[in-house]
Amino acid sequence: MIDVSEAREPLPVSLDGLDGQDLVEWLATMQLIRDFEEALDPLCLSGRIPGGVHVAVGQEAVAVGAMRALEPGDVVTSSHRPHHHGLARGVEPNAMMAELFGRADGTGGGRCGTMHIAAMDRHYYGGNGIVGAGLGLALGAALAAQVRGSGQVALGFFGDGAVNIGRVWEAINMAAAWKLPLIAFCENNLYAVETPTASVTGGDSIVRRAEGFGLPAVQVDGQDAGAVHRVVREARERALAGEGPTFVEALTYRYQGHNTGQVTSYRTDAEVEEWKQLRDPLVRLRVALTASGLLDDDAYDALCARSRETVAAATAFADASPWPDLATADAGVTEIDPKLRGNP
Amino acid sequence: MIDVSEAREPLPVSLDGLDGQDLVEWLATMQLIRDFEEALDPLCLSGRIPGGVHVAVGQEAVAVGAMRALEPGDVVTSSHRPHHHGLARGVEPNAMMAELFGRADGTGGGRCGTMHIAAMDRHYYGGNGIVGAGLGLALGAALAAQVRGSGQVALGFFGDGAVNIGRVWEAINMAAAWKLPLIAFCENNLYAVETPTASVTGGDSIVRRAEGFGLPAVQVDGQDAGAVHRVVREARERALAGEGPTFVEALTYRYQGHNTGQVTSYRTDAEVEEWKQLRDPLVRLRVALTASGLLDDDAYDALCARSRETVAAATAFADASPWPDLATADAGVTEIDPKLRGNP
């Protein structure tokens, strides 16, 4: 991690070799993620979104940097904090918002809600309500990719809290032993709910822990979309070359509480401010794009306006979407309709 | 591990600082373990022991070296390959054999069988049928020791196959994070059933994997009872000094198949012979004791005779022991007798 003790303005980002137009799209997507997620808390508190949600405001560069390093056929799995991944993967904002509202036009027709939004046609196997479980699905997708010779890689996201879930290491071991095309991607935002992960984690480095399982493990500045992109790109190339999985630890930060409306008294204002002032992934990318002449203020304003409109339209779409058909409440649980023979 | 490529006779053992009379007792116990376990296969095949057993012939030094480094109040948990641990901990051979036979005078009155023989009064929480699970119980015992300030340490045995069970690493992480007085003891006999563990394990070192969890990890020659004793003694001291857990990997070998009557075609005769000829833990200890004048041939013969008699007596005891009282088949499942209120 970069030493910020002397820094007073946003840190630089590493965009070498990246295409300028692509980078503008990255910023637009990061802006959309931020606007989309910042709209959610009030929607939850007013009950339009039933229950709460885990938002990833502050973690946008992780999602966009990683996702843009993958190809459309690659498989991605997410966690309980999944909207940034989903939007970066191309889930329609309208359908995502309708799903959050529990409506018929949602990605899952209202069945899934925040933690299970998926896009199977994009090989995005969705969020997961169980810490660490998404990685297991990515493991399996990587296994199938290897067996079928499909040329896919699979990337599984999980948080720093998940490094103490044993099954995460079972998956990593299996991928390492079998040289599967897997990218195990840890978004380390320092906290699991209100517990500083370091306080319940043996050893002082997640990547060192990972290395013990026999795969390369790299730590990257998760607030630098370019840096994230590069490590994922390299991991993807290794995977396709048959060299096996890579572990990525991206240092990042969530600005808000763990779940809608939750306090953040377990961390200092100074800490939060430092991340916002010096490391904000959007600001850093914008500064770099402006400096290199790729984005002037008008273009930036237009990008922001489009993002706000998209979110407003998604909210309106969700509001207008009907409730799901109740007759389907238990449809499609299995392919065989058990009612055929008298149960249940 | 010592390089044996040039060796032609049993390797030396490291007995510095150990008491001579103690060492004779160690050898006697190791001999008892070997004789006891070598008696089991025919007893299983003839049906006097129902089902098969996992014997640890070849792994005697691990059990005796480790156990003699512990105090009576310390807690020990074992695995599916548990007889050597139990005998070294002081489980009565008669009661152990009766348990294997499924008789009323067995340690568990016939309820437990091979994998669950325990001695709660000796803080020996028994074997475990689930790979890696014994370590979890030791973890909890270590937690209680820390909370209660009882001055105990807890040692949990598991095999090399268990290093790919996620829960093993959950336990090790927890112990490391909380600096619990735990010794996580891996008996690496190279195989899990018929699979060479290295072939399904990422990385090339179990201790390196362990180190990533933030605790010291030492590899030791498991066929050298003195060396095992020393590392466990040191681990115990660390634990009691509040410095937390230690991971121990003992390199050892099982001479027989995984379970009664099972073939060993997955390994070469040369490999087995090398372990037997150069590293046999009993031979190595005997050679050292003889060389240092602690054990002459007569004393050794007497020791072997006693061991054989003990095993013969245990078999006779077990044969004579009655079958359990069938009326107790479901007694003592919980403290509350559910039948009181009509079920089950």
Place this chain on the structure above:
Amino acid sequence: MSTRITLSQAFQQGVREEMERDDAIFVLGTDMVERGGHFAQLRGIGSEFPGRVRDAPISEAAMVAAGVGAALNGLRPIVDLNFIDFALGAMDEIVNQAAKARFMWGRGVPMVIRGTAGIAFYAAQHNNSLEAGFAHTPGLLVVMPSTPADTKGLIKSALRCDDPVVFLMHKSLTGLRGEVPEGEHVVPLGEAAIRRAGDDVTVVAYGALVARAERVAERLATEGVAVEVIDLRTLFPLDLATIEASVRRTGRLVVASEAPRHGGIGGEIAAAIQESSFFYLDAPIQRVGALHTPISHSPPLIAAAIPSEEQLERAIRATLTPQEAVA
């Protein structure tokens, strides 16, 4: 003396009193010390009992394993699993270790496994109904209170029990208020409560369905139908004696649960009662339960999957006018 507090506060009161009484009680779970657990159910306990509450890593298997080992070595742990769904990551520790130790080794495992259960928000993976599986596991006791007073009384009993108790608190009852006796108020494990007396039909329920059954009973009372509502409180061991006595009076039984009806606890009760009281039954026993489906996120889909008051009422009426099936 009693105070009007929430179910969650009643739980806390019971835990506090027991921790004062017994030094061996120790609390383990994620976000416990400051937050008091995910639902703040033990907020404050961390600072009141320094060293006796510990924040765990997200390691459900190790948490339960640690609980079992600690219980065997002198503590009486409360392992707080947050949502009970996370017990799925610790099933070996619960079923193969905690539940079997006494049988194998003659030493009980005094441990409470607390989990938030029942059906509410957060969709499929946070709304598993695991209670029937626990109740089918020899060696476990299972509790699910429906009132604040019972919550206090039952957690006190659970903490005095020398065996593993799975203690389920319904998501939607966390904030339910009720009078809770101060001090020594102990509800024995294994005893159901008759919430409302009646001679026409017996309704057995637990968790959030108890209040629903009481409301339906109230409505039917206006029509002159006297429904007896029994709250199981403990799901294992079942208080079949109380149910049996009631059914032998009413001749009619409805068993209601939010778990998938197929394979749920209602089947056990129906099977046991028809066996013991066949000749007292005037109508087939009706079971009301969830559809055989994972739970959705969308509120109307949730409501469609679990028993409504209307459904309960229909089931009760079905016992009053049983249809001779066409042969």
Place this chain on the structure above:
Amino acid sequence: MSTRITLSQAFQQGVREEMERDDAIFVLGTDMVERGGHFAQLRGIGSEFPGRVRDAPISEAAMVAAGVGAALNGLRPIVDLNFIDFALGAMDEIVNQAAKARFMWGRGVPMVIRGTAGIAFYAAQHNNSLEAGFAHTPGLLVVMPSTPADTKGLIKSALRCDDPVVFLMHKSLTGLRGEVPEGEHVVPLGEAAIRRAGDDVTVVAYGALVARAERVAERLATEGVAVEVIDLRTLFPLDLATIEASVRRTGRLVVASEAPRHGGIGGEIAAAIQESSFFYLDAPIQRVGALHTPISHSPPLIAAAIPSEEQLERAIRATLTPQEAVA
């Protein structure tokens, strides 16, 4: 054409034929490639299908997770868990991942989870009866054949099914021999088999109890009591239609299982049948099952815990002469 082979060989024959038919089938488990699994049930398959059988580390959670992810990405995995007890270490993967994917995402998980089950040696931790819990989990299918022919026919159906199927093979039936049709022999999921026809009492059983029930039926036939024996074969979905039709003829039902009686599948069947066929029943439905206890090592203690032929016979006789309970 048929051959007389063991249940284990029949399983292998079914798997082999399906692997020849469908390239997507892939086998994952410990000691699979050379040994063919712990019970040598797939010995030879490893070399016949290079690259399609893989030795796994002892990582049940990762095995099942890998199966789910691979199934979502085009394979049809068989995840061999050895003893089904080890599924306890993969419960989240089975219950929260495999079982829920289709409901949430509209894509099935074509995976067979094979495990050796039923009661026999190796004591408490290797003799869990998990089938009732699986059957109560929406999204899972559960199969437990009792004959070699059904084993072949059902594994073929399971491998063609687009949902997760828990496939249980009884420890003590591994070596059971029987005629098995060669080639395309498919037994549909969800259909019970009438093993023996009779008009006096219906006995429903599965796994090792089917043969026991047949022997009892044979004995009772000499007394003129005609017992109909139904082998469930699939435990979810249940073939209630077949049971119902039988009970409506016989008026009497005994449900037998080796699982702890309390909370087992027998409760579901008894509850469902008394509900649908109450007015056809001449006697209370009897359930026969194991005591509510972990299983011991000692053979007489095992035998005392699970249903014997004598117990089955007593239960059948009880339905013939029901006792009017004393009011």
